[in-house]
Amino acid sequence: MKRQIAKAAVRDFLGGRYCGEVVIDHVGRAVIPGFDPSLARIGTGFVGGIANGGGVCGTVAGAVVIIGLLVGRCGHGEDARRCLRLTRKYRERFTRELGSLDCRDLAKRTCGFINHRACARLVAKGIILLMELLVEEGLWSAPTSDGVPQAETSAAAPGE
Secondary structure, three states: OOHHHHHHHHHHOOOOOOHHHHHHHHOOOOOHHOOHHHHHHHHHHHOOOOOOOOEHHHHHHHHHHHHHHHHHOOOOOOOOOOHHHHHHHHHHHHHHHHHHHHHHHHHHHOOOOOOOOHHHHHHHHHHHHHHHHHHHHHHOOOOOOOOOEOOOOOOOOOOO
């Protein structure tokens, strides 16, 4: 299922949407019950790093948005540790697998320059890494045989 989600996101990406948009949209629809697709707008400014100026890869930024939507906090009195731990784990895995978090550096590693088609591989890999983390953390499981997704978005246990 995670590969199907990544494949659909890449199709959208190659069709003209930006990396952060497709991560937020496709993963959000898969793992967050009642997900509002307009939230993908959050990812628009992540293109090319941040607004084509380099910096953190839009795929990574989109993944951090998804983690925040699932286990982030709404107020200063809430515990942020689970969100920060998952974000750190994602960052470490992405860097280990792809060599960097920086958009321009990743582009150089894949084809020598920022290229929409070359970035499709990064989008797919970033989504798969995110989905694997969410499964490990019990925040998502693939749909059952009847096609009904199983999502668990309960709050972190105290002290996590």
